[in-house]
Amino acid sequence: MSGERDLRKLLSGMRPELNPGRYVFTTVDSGLPPGLTPVVTVAEREGMTVVARKEEADAAGLAYEYVAGWITLRVHSALEAVGLTAAISRELASVGLSCNVIAGYYHDHLFVPYGRVQEAVSLLEGLAERSA
Known part of the structure; x- marks a missing residue:
């Protein structure tokens, strides 16, 4: 199954989904x-850069500086699609x-500052609505 390439369809169908937990x-x-x-x-x-659950990194004694929330865009995007990352980055x-x-x-998959993850989801949902 090939991914979507049309930017309007990608944006309107992105369906951002928040994964539970904190990630570092x-x-x-x-x-x-x-x-x-x-x-x-x-x-x-x-x-090796590793993105993992904060609790696991803490238990392993690993240092980190950035705690993030993890948002998955549920649209199946083609790897060669143009503009999705730029549009999301511009919005945020x-x-x-x-x-x-x-x-x-x-x-x-988007990793945003944990304290603002709900704001990011709301912004992305708004961008999807405007793109429909």
């Missing part, structure tokens, strides 16, 4: 500590909300 970005030099089940990993020269940036976007095969 941290890094490990080699291997994952026991009990850590990341939702995202990115291999970088400096080490208009109110000073940072956003870290990670594209999966089926969906885009």
